[in-house]
Structure formats: structure tokens, C-alpha cells
Amino acid sequence: MEAIQHIHHISAIVGNPEENIKFYRDILNLKLIKKTVNFDDPSTYHLYFSNDGVDNGTILTFFNWPNAHKGRIGSGQVERIAFRIPKDAISHWEKHLKAHDIEVSRTQLFDRETLEFNDVHELPLALVESEDMHDGSQDIIGFHGVTMLSADPLATVHTLTNDMGLEKINEDETHIHLETVGDWQHHVMVKKETPETAVHWGVGVVHHIAWSVPSTQVHRAWQVKMSGKGYHVTDVKDRNYFEAIYMKERGGIIFEFATEGPGFTIDERFDELGSSLVLPPQLEEQRAALLQLLPPIRI
Numbered sequence: 001m002e003a004i005q006h007i008h009h010i011s012a013i014v015g016n017p018e019e020n021i022k023f024y025r026d027i028l029n030l031k032l033i034k035k036t037v038n039f040d041d042p043s044t045y046h047l048y049f050s051n052d053g054v055d056n057g058t059i060l061t062f063f064n065w066p067n068a069h070k071g072r073i074g075s076g077q078v079e080r081i082a083f084r085i086p087k088d089a090i091s092h093w094e095k096h097l098k099a100h101d102i103e104v105s106r107t108q109l110f111d112r113e114t115l116e117f118n119d120v121h122e123l124p125l126a127l128v129e130s131e132d133m134h135d136g137s138q139d140i141i142g143f144h145g146v147t148m149l150s151a152d153p154l155a156t157v158h159t160l161t162n163d164m165g166l167e168k169i170n171e172d173e174t175h176i177h178l179e180t181v182g183d184w185q186h187h188v189m190v191k192k193e194t195p196e197t198a199v200h201w202g203v204g205v206v207h208h209i210a211w212s213v214p215s216t217q218v219h220r221a222w223q224v225k226m227s228g229k230g231y232h233v234t235d236v237k238d239r240n241y242f243e244a245i246y247m248k249e250r251g252g253i254i255f256e257f258a259t260e261g262p263g264f265t266i267d268e269r270f271d272e273l274g275s276s277l278v279l280p281p282q283l284e285e286q287r288a289a290l291l292q293l294l295p296p297i298r299i
Helices: 017-027 090-099 153-163 216-228 281-293
Strands: 007-014 031-038 041-050 059-064 077-085 105-107 114-118 124-129 142-149 167-171 175-179 187-191 205-213 242-248 254-262
Touching (some): 007 077, 007 142, 017 041, 017 059, 041 281, 090 114, 124 142, 153 167, 153 175, 205 216, 216 254
Parallel strands (some): 007 059, 142 187, 205 254
Antiparallel strands (some): 007 205, 031 041, 041 059, 077 142, 105 114, 114 124, 167 175, 175 187, 242 254
């Protein structure tokens, strides 16, 4: 079976949805492509953002818990989400973020110059330059990759390389550096040191990372393969825009495998994406009740 080619989406827990939109749409200049609800907890929003092309490999989603407590970063989670920006754009972004009173620091986290910062709800983020100019644009291209905090870093690396087909490209005293084999070349930095405490779900914490698979047939094959390797894999979940299965790898991080289709235009035209609250068919009859529970989005 073909190796995993790239990240499908990353989902994190944040706070107030209007603050969330203002940060990612108005400061990071990402496209709000879907306003819906968490299918497993429809009293909360599930907001989707992407690059302008809504390309697979660029989808960032949020569960909005506006009244929830702050999460605790720890083992068993993706820690930092890194976006890829065009070549020579890092100084522009550093100036832009500082103009919005966002504290930034330059590091070498991804084995190249990296701009680290947090979002409005203290979710750890980063920007990493591409090797390409991208027609003079300085906008975010998509994901560059993630850092991972594992309860068993070597087991996590084994899952990613031996079971999923990522390649190890470097190792230093702090991280093992992996990369997907597809065109996106998404990077994964597995931290060697295990945190003393486990992740505690709440605002400012990444919940899971989803890996892209091209079709329903391949999706079923991954379900069989990972189950056969001893992982507890869920039944297939219909997420309307894709199908999903979930598992915890042996370091405790939640991995999802998500199909590339049917896509985000199944219930909205491309030029109307993110403009209104859309619900899956099974929740449509609850629309009035849900609108009473959900905080208003007026922006």
C-alpha cells in the first residue's frame, strides 16, 4: 500500500469563535471555508480554515469551547502547528505579527529558520519559509508540519515510519525529524524528551492530526492494516466532507485517517464557503434548538 502522502487536516480546541475568526481570517489571512458544528457535540461550533484554493494539505479546524478551561500541553498530542510561507516572507510576517501585538521568536525548530508564536487562545503556531517565491504572494501556502509530544517517542517514530511510510531525514539532541513522501513534504518533529504530564484537553491544545488517503477503498485498507498491527481503530465515521477513522498511536497521540472526498463544496458553492452555518442532514431538524445554544457569530 502507498505510504501516507500528506496531512489532511489538523484540529485544535480554542475559545470564542469570533476571536478565532478574527485571528485566522483577519491576521493570518486564511480562508474561512466552513461554519458547522462538532458532529459528536453539536452544541459547539466546528470552524474550518484553509488557503485560498481550499487545497488538501491546508485544512485547519477548530472546536470552539468559549466557556471551557485552559488546556494543558503534555504527552499524547501534537504540540505546535507550523504553516509554510513563501521564500523571503519571514521578515514580512514578523513585522505583521508584531504590528498586531503578537510576541514572536525566531528559532531553528524545523531545521531551518522558524518564526514561533501563539494564537489569541495560546495555541502554539509557527511559520517556516518555503524554497519557492509563489508568484510574489506572501500568504500562507498551507501546512509545513507539526511538532509532537509523545509518551513513547521511539514508538511514535516507528508508527510514522514503519507503519505509515514517512521518512526520517534528521535527528539531533532534541528531536527526530520526519517527512511525508508526497509533494507537500510535510514535516514532523517528534520531541525526544517525554513530558512529565499527559495532555489535558482544553483551550489552546491541538486535539488530533488527520492523514490524507485518496479514496474510500484505500481508507478501508488503512483501517484493516492498522487494526492488524494491533492499533485500536474506530469504525468509519461520516464527517460529511470526508470519511474518518481514528486511533491512538503508541505514544498516545490521536491519529485520524481522512478521505480526500467528497470535499467542502458538497453543501456550499465554492464562492459561498463559510458564509453561513451548515449542518449535516441528521442535525438539520435541530437547527433552531442549536442556534439557541451556540454563541452568535456576527463577523
